Amino acid sequence: MAHAALANGTNGSHRSLCFNNALIIDGTGRPATNGGLVVKGERIAQVGAINPEPDATVIDLAGKTLMPGMILSHVHLSYNHVNDLPDLDLKQPAEVATIAAVCNAKLMLECGFTSGLSAGALHMVDIHIRNAINAGQIPGPRLLAAGRDICQTGGMLDWNKSWLKLGMDGLGVFVDDPWAVRKAVRGMIKDGADMIKMYITGEGLLMECQQTELTCTYDEIEAMVEEAHRRNRLCSVHARSSESCQMAAKAGVDIIDHATFIDDETLDVIAEHGSFVAPGLDYLVSVLEHGKRGGFPWLGTPQDFLDKTSSDKELEASIGNIRKAYQRGIKILVGSDFGFSWTPHGTYGRELTHLVKLVGYKPMDALVAATRLGAEAMRMQDRIGTLEVGKYADVLVVDGNPLEDISILEDRRTITHVMKGGEFVRRPAAELTPAYV
Numbered sequence: 001m002a003h004a005a006l007a008n009g010t011n012g013s014h015r016s017l018c019f020n021n022a023l024i025i026d027g028t029g030r031p032a033t034n035g036g037l038v039v040k041g042e043r044i045a046q047v048g049a050i051n052p053e054p055d056a057t058v059i060d061l062a063g064k065t066l067m068p069g070m071i072l073s074h075v076h077l078s079y080n081h082v083n084d085l086p087d088l089d090l091k092q093p094a095e096v097a098t099i100a101a102v103c104n105a106k107l108m109l110e111c112g113f114t115s116g117l118s119a120g121a122l123h124m125v126d127i128h129i130r131n132a133i134n135a136g137q138i139p140g141p142r143l144l145a146a147g148r149d150i151c152q153t154g155g156m157l158d159w160n161k162s163w164l165k166l167g168m169d170g171l172g173v174f175v176d177d178p179w180a181v182r183k184a185v186r187g188m189i190k191d192g193a194d195m196i197k198m199y200i201t202g203e204g205l206l207m208e209c210q211q212t213e214l215t216c217t218y219d220e221i222e223a224m225v226e227e228a229h230r231r232n233r234l235c236s237v238h239a240r241s242s243e244s245c246q247m248a249a250k251a252g253v254d255i256i257d258h259a260t261f262i263d264d265e266t267l268d269v270i271a272e273h274g275s276f277v278a279p280g281l282d283y284l285v286s287v288l289e290h291g292k293r294g295g296f297p298w299l300g301t302p303q304d305f306l307d308k309t310s311s312d313k314e315l316e317a318s319i320g321n322i323r324k325a326y327q328r329g330i331k332i333l334v335g336s337d338f339g340f341s342w343t344p345h346g347t348y349g350r351e352l353t354h355l356v357k358l359v360g361y362k363p364m365d366a367l368v369a370a371t372r373l374g375a376e377a378m379r380m381q382d383r384i385g386t387l388e389v390g391k392y393a394d395v396l397v398v399d400g401n402p403l404e405d406i407s408i409l410e411d412r413r414t415i416t417h418v419m420k421g422g423e424f425v426r427r428p429a430a431e432l433t434p435a436y437v
């Protein structure tokens with residue numbers, strides 16, 4: 001990418017670059033080791049006990065950690081500091097959503113997330129952001145792009161009343177019956193989507209469409225899965241109730257977002273079908289923090305907020321169920337609904353902290369969720385997700401040891417270097433001297 005080369009200095013393909021003397025967390029889940037990593041072109045050439053070429057550029061990382069670029073497996077690049085529902089449609093023309101997404105794509109990289117799995121986009125923004133990233137026009141993560149979200153009439157995203165006669169393009173595409181779903185999926189694929197997302201339950205803050213209300217039929221979910229998989233695309237659902245998650249797993253949905261109120265039977269079904277789960281704990285933690293501060297005045301006082309949403313109980317249920325899922329070996333992903341005013345973009349690292357401090361994850365397992373499992377969910381495990389020879393050099397340098405304190409990943413100043421495909425997208429200014437570039 002020319003912009004990265006100009007801004008930060010690049011690892012020219014003629015010469016190798018070597019990180020040395022680091023603690024290496026390779027993303028596989030194996031214990032950390034001490035060693036180095038050699039980058040040749042866009043790939044990892046050596047890792048561990050290395051033997052770099054004599055003319056290799058060497059960066060000494062004493063006291064620092066080397067790990068794979070992280071993967072945000074539920075991201076909405078076009079969500080733009082959303083405060084209320086109109087910020088998700090009426091106040092967001094495609095132009096504004098696009099500008100937000102361009103900024104957020106760059107921010108993701110700076111925070112150490114070199115890949116992302118879109119969970120829905122206003123208009124068709126993510127598809128075009130992905131294209132611009134891949135063409136080297138703007139900096140951003142490797143992105144599997146979703147189109148607009150599929151939802152049913154009266155479902156969670158269908159919040160604008162019929163009498164408004166809006167007929168607008170925005171976040172949701174509203175379709176009913178399996179053949180209408182099939183057509184919506186086919187249209188999304190035609191326009192370039194890698195990922196199809198459907199909303200099948202409501203949400204705690206939406207009084208008229210709650211988390212436990214199922215808004216579609218099994219046949220509609222199955223129609224999405226069939227059409228997406230026939231064309232080798234991924235699909236996901238927004239689902240918070242046990243019934244909805246069980247239906248999604250049985251229908252073969254790849255990623256279940258949230259899975260908040262799942263019971264033991266549903267955990268078994270999810271485990272049996274191998275669906276990934278992206279709980280998005282940070283959204284629940286942040287909603288609760290924000291609500292207790294009086295952040296949702298349309299719901300009344302902080303106490304009214306708790307009475308109406310039971311947000312505290314929802315978080316408790318989610319933590320308990322994700323702990324059970326973790327113990328059963330269900331593949332949990334790192335990602336959440338960043339982009340609301342109470343979950344601003346750039347705070348992605350909080351999700352790893354919640355997995356460790358609230359759910360009881362071993363720090364190494366949280367790192368695996370943010371790297372290897374994310375790559376598996378993207379079906380790119382042969383190219384990204386771990387520090388192994390032959391994979392893309394998507395590499396982070398962390399000042400400190402995230403195994404000792406996972407929360408250091410919340411502060412992007414701790415992530416001193418970010419490399420994507422062998423090119424630096426973040427690097428200390430002190431290294432930008434002729435000896436390095």
Ligand SMILES: [Zn+2]
Pocket residue numbers: 074076119257336337
């Ligand atoms: Zn989301």
